[in-house]
Amino acid sequence: xxxEAPIVLQSTARHGIPEVDALHAWAFAIDAYDLGExxxxxxxxxxxxxxLEVGVVDWHDELAIVHAMRARPKLLR
Numbered sequence: 001x002x003x004e005a006p007i008v009l010q011s012t013a014r015h016g017i018p019e020v021d022a023l024h025a026w027a028f029a030i031d032a033y034d035l036g037e038x039x040x041x042x043x044x045x046x047x048x049x050x051x052l053e054v055g056v057v058d059w060h061d062e063l064a065i066v067h068a069m070r071a072r073p074k075l076l077r
Contacts, residue, residue, distance in 0.1 A: 017070075022054050027044070040055070043071050053072060
């Protein structure tokens with residue numbers, strides 16, 4: 001992971017995704033969607049290869065992961 005990796009906010013724990021898997025999915029994202037209002041949703045694998053959706057925003061001049069869960073079908077199209 002590079003030095004620019006985002007911080008991971010507590011809100012990502014809501015769906016039970018470990019911080020290390022959220023960061024892995026972001027770092028190895030295969031797609032990204034700009035959902036507006038500063039939220040970019042990345043699609044990438046966790047360490048086991050399961051696809052996750054990871055929401056990233058600019059938070060106090062840093063990138064922050066605010067959402068992480070198994071990728072929903074609507075984002076896998």
